[in-house]
Amino acid sequence: MPKNTKRAKAPRGYNSSDYPPFAVTVDLAVFTIRQGLLCVLLIERAEEPYQQHWALPGGFVGVDETVEAAALRELCEETGLTMFPGHMEQLRTYGDPDRDPRMRVVSVAHVAFAPSLPPVTGGSDAAQARWWPVIDVSELPLAFDHHLILSDALERVRSKLEYTTLATQFLDDVFTLSDLQRVYETVWGVSLDAGNFRRKVQSSEGFVTPQRQRTQAQLDGKPRRGRPAELFRAGTATQLHPPLTRPPESSTANKRG
């Protein structure tokens, strides 16, 4: 430990011996919705410690690299995309001395979410990577403190949907209001009233902008049933006020299903 820990009171230039050496990493909790389930991207570790455990993707921050740039770089490497289409933000930093048995690592965790992505390829080497429904992950033994990070990340995503327009980041650029409602229902794990949901979304200035167009018979995917729906794009607003609040806890589904 350095003789004097107060930077401002004894700065006298840094030598590498003046401060404790840390490794700084980023960890990523990347969410997407697949087949109606909220999923998170995990990789399987090939080496000790936590060999064969599943873990959040992550890696070292380069010396000349912004922390955010490192996170974006890892995000693209792990998802196999050159341009990440969704949203990413810093979550918080996890730095307990014993979180990595080998050495002192401080990890800046990030949360990201994106529209349905191509199934991940596992990248250039052997480590496998896949999307896990978050509901199944609680049964899984994750590496390091990644259960804690994941649970903080989930809470962040859920609360972000309340007071921002970021739910649209889970969807492609055109979508129906039912699609948007499904995002909220999937991420929150609740059922919402369609009428009230439409009223709220459409009365929120800049949340969605209507295209003058409706869904087609859709020859590719499964054929559409029922009345064609109007199509929307994300609007320019980023914040929602008043927010679109989660129904109070207690039951994860409401009366009407």
Next chain:
Amino acid sequence: MPKNTKRAKAPRGYNSSDYPPFAVTVDLAVFTIRQGLLCVLLIERAEEPYQQHWALPGGFVGVDETVEAAALRELCEETGLTMFPGHMEQLRTYGDPDRDPRMRVVSVAHVAFAPSLPPVTGGSDAAQARWWPVIDVSELPLAFDHHLILSDALERVRSKLEYTTLATQFLDDVFTLSDLQRVYETVWGVSLDAGNFRRKVQSSEGFVTPQRQRTQAQLDGKPRRGRPAELFRAGTATQLHPPLTRPPESSTANKRG
């Protein structure tokens, strides 16, 4: 830069040459209310870089020390208290490669707030420390990226008052509803309607608990005027739902003053 930046894909044990060396620090934005003004604790730097600039207090994280423990340690050192009476939480991490001209430093910033504290002594050495009204700090040239940190910290404190009961942490353990209202008005920089404020606070389960007692003639400080007020303590609730929301932007004071 290390050959392979993916921890999970090439862990092969760490050598100090395998990862870039970082210094990890904590920075603190400590708020309190003095003479009706929201104030932040700053120290004056005695050495380069940013000599004689004001800066947020902070320091290195020890090798065997939790990040939070380091923040609490610095907090006590800077305020001269052995037991910090308020609330502290992690804000976010600032790690741009050029934020410190000497070397790569990643700083985990924290926000704290507390009841009126004894004027800070400047500690055991020459560096001076004092409380600055936040309104005056915008004119001040701060060291490093501390203006950015301070502005993020302010927004955090302001939004925390909306959906938590932490406003009570700015007060001593017994207080009146007017005291509590003054906290909101000072932190948010607005005027609130006393009637509506009381209704909201008292209808929020567990926010405040009435003591069966009123303010006295108060021989010490300035003598009290007007009707004695009922005294309260902080309740057991931590969250506020529905929240006590800030009035929408535009005017910093409302019509009634």
Next chain:
DNA sequence: TCAATAGTGTCTGTAAGACAGTATTGT
């Protein structure tokens, strides 16, 4: 009696929850 502070009551508008009902498609 007056200023100052504490505290109550009431009216109104906005918006959320519940839910009934209508519209438009494919089978």
Next chain:
DNA sequence: ACAATACTGTCTTACAGACACTATTGA
């Protein structure tokens, strides 16, 4: 015709903002 999905309207309740009013103290 019927199921399935999309969409509209209405009733009720919760709650915030505005503001008028009463209460209790010291000077």
